[in-house]
Amino acid sequence: MLKHLPRVHMETTSFCAQPISSDMDEKAVRFELERRACQSLRKVLQLKLQQRRTREELVNQGIIPPLKSSASFHEHKRSLERARTEDYLKRKIQRRPERAELIRMHILDEASSEVSVQAQQWQLKRARLADNLNDK
Secondary structure: OOOOOOOOOOOHHHHOOOOOOHHHHHHHHHHHHHHHHHHHHHHHHHHHHHHOOOHHHHHHOOOOOOOOOOHHHHHHHHHHHHHHHHHHHHHHHHOOOOHHHHHHOOOOOOOOOOHHHHHHHHHHHHHHHHHHHHHO
């Protein structure tokens, strides 16, 4: 190759393709797997970013405060809404009918001591209703 130049002497073996060692092969495989994993994660992230809600939707749902109002105002408004909901639920619980009233209106069954007895009573009641419907 460089034989026609007398003063330049280089080994030609350094230019030959070197055999791939197993260590280099493992590194190449690992690199390829990591590259594919990164591409896959990039695609998933891109899809998630496309599917996320807009800022306006987040403001309308009360997740983030609007840009025009301060965060403290938004937090105060949220606490007032929560207090109003709490008061509403407390009033509903106070007006809740007693157990005896619910039993009288046939919303609840009279409770017996054992669960197995309740199950048998329920099956008997269903059988009676089925018989009554079949007789008609």
